[in-house]
Amino acid sequence: NLYWQGARSFWIHNTGPIGCLPYSVIFKPAEDGEIDEVGCIQSHNEVAQEFNHKLKQLVSKLRKELPLAALTYVDIYSAKYALISQATNL
Template sequence: MTEIYPGESLNISYLSPYLKVLGSNYSNGVNFAIGGSKTLPRDVLFALHVQVQEFLFFKDRSLELINQGQETPIDAEGFQNALYTIDIGQNDINALLSNLPYDQVVAKFPPILAEIKYAVQILYDNGSRNFWIHGTGALGCLPQKLSIPRKNYSYLDQNGCLKTYNRAAVAFNAALGSLCDQLNVELKNATVVYTDLFAIKYDLVASHTKYGELIKVW
């Protein structure tokens, strides 16, 4: 869903999934995202590094076809000038919070961030220059989490969201934002933009009257 709304606001078509065999149109870009994917472990189907490898194959194949005289929706210049959006980490954090206390969850953020940095570096080494990195959303406000029966509600904040989950999301985003600042310094002629999706999505709950009626289910 994260990729849909910017596209709608720009009045462009949705990105075609890379694995969609029929009816794909890559003229506006390609979607390599897979629902439920994580950064780690790497041997999980369609982890982040697998998505990066799939992109590299797609790029190499596209340029190969151009060299053979065929037309493709994206040429070498298009790949270099494209905007590369990375939105991952939420599923990693969700899985950790299901089994570990907060402090141990935060201690496992560095390997996740390292995978994101590695993905950006690989893309950069292959000519990518424009990156848009998304922070994770308000995990503690997800209906999936709030629908789980609980004995009391002391761990909910004033807006009915799980404190620990949101606290972890904020901590992860702070580290991710710092990583993006670091990448902007290290990657010459690259632009890395970080967006805090937690603030945006939490505002939908905290200021729900601005957007419509909130129906409480707890």
């Protein structure tokens, strides 16, 4: 365990919008109504969001259990989804 060996700073990032990955969109075509306004597979992104929610809860729990640790939670999902949704404006 890194914490017990002296590590105190941790960067924890969530998962990105997997429903927007080219593999998801090209090789796993969705049913009608499964594509969101950006062109991503909605059900895949919902799974990613649920994972991210649980991860954030775990980080909150770890902050209490490891009081000397600096846990930085980084929201990669929101950053990537914002970039994807604005891609035509770049």
